[in-house]
Amino acid sequence: MKYYPIFLDVKDKACLVVGGGRVGVRKAKGLARAGAIVTVVSPQFSPELEAAGDGKIGLEKKAFDEADLEGVSLVFAATDNQALNATVREAARSKGILCNIADGQDKGDFILPSVVARDDLLIAVSTCGASPALAKQLKGELAREFGPEYGVMLTLMANIRSRLLTKGHDPKGHKKIFTALVEGGLVDMIAKKETARIDAVLAEVVGPGYIFEELVPKTKSLTGAAE
Secondary structure, three states: OOOOOOOOOOOOOEEEEEOOOHHHHHHHHHHHHOOOEEEEEEOOOOHHHHHHOOOOEEEEEOOOOHHHHOOOOEEEEOOOOHHHHHHHHHHHHHOOOEEEEOOOOOOOOOOOOEEEEEOOEEEEEOOOOOOHHHHHHHHHHHHHHOOOHHHHHHHHHHHHHHHHHHOOOOHHHHHHHHHHHHOOOHHHHHHOOOHHHHHHHHHHHOOOOOOHHHHOOOOOOOOOOOO
C-alpha cells in the first residue's frame, strides 16, 4: 500500500493553491466546500476562478513566493509548469507542510482520490496514481450504486442519535437501535419515498415521537432521492 488513507478536517485551516487554471479551480473549490480558508496565488486566473473569489476563496494575482506559505496547513501545486510545481513542493517540505502535486504521481506528499459524495457519506477511490481512468470508472459505478438516499439516511441517523443522547447515553442500547435501523430497509424506503413505512419502522425500533419529516430537513428529505 503506497499511501495511508485518511480524511482530513480542513475547516478554518489555511490552505494554499498555486495555479489559477482548470486544476487550480477544482482544488480550490473542493477545499472551500470542506470549510478551508483558501488562497489561490497565480499571475493569471481563469474566469471560473475569478467568479469563485467571493470571500470563500481569496485570489492573489502574483507569482508564487515562499512567504506565501506562512501559516498554511496544506499546499496544492496546481500549475502546468513542472519546474514551478517542484519549487512549491520543496519550499513546502522545507517548512514541514504537506504538498500535493497536480502533474503526476510520486511527486508530492499525498494524492487526492476520486470521491462520491452523498452529504456525509464519502466514498473514496484511488489507484495510487496507477490508472486515473480506472478510478474514474469505479467512481461512476459507485455513484450509480449509492444514490442521494444514502445521504438522507445519514442525516436521519445523525438526528436520531442526537435526540437519543439528550435522553441519556446508553452505548449498548443505541448500538442495537442503529443496527436495527440499518438492517430495516430504510435506505430503500427513502429511495422510494415511502414516508409512512419509514415512520412505522422508526416507531417500532426507536419508539413514539420519531417522525421522518421532523428529523430530516425538507431541503434534504426525499428531494431527488428517486431520480
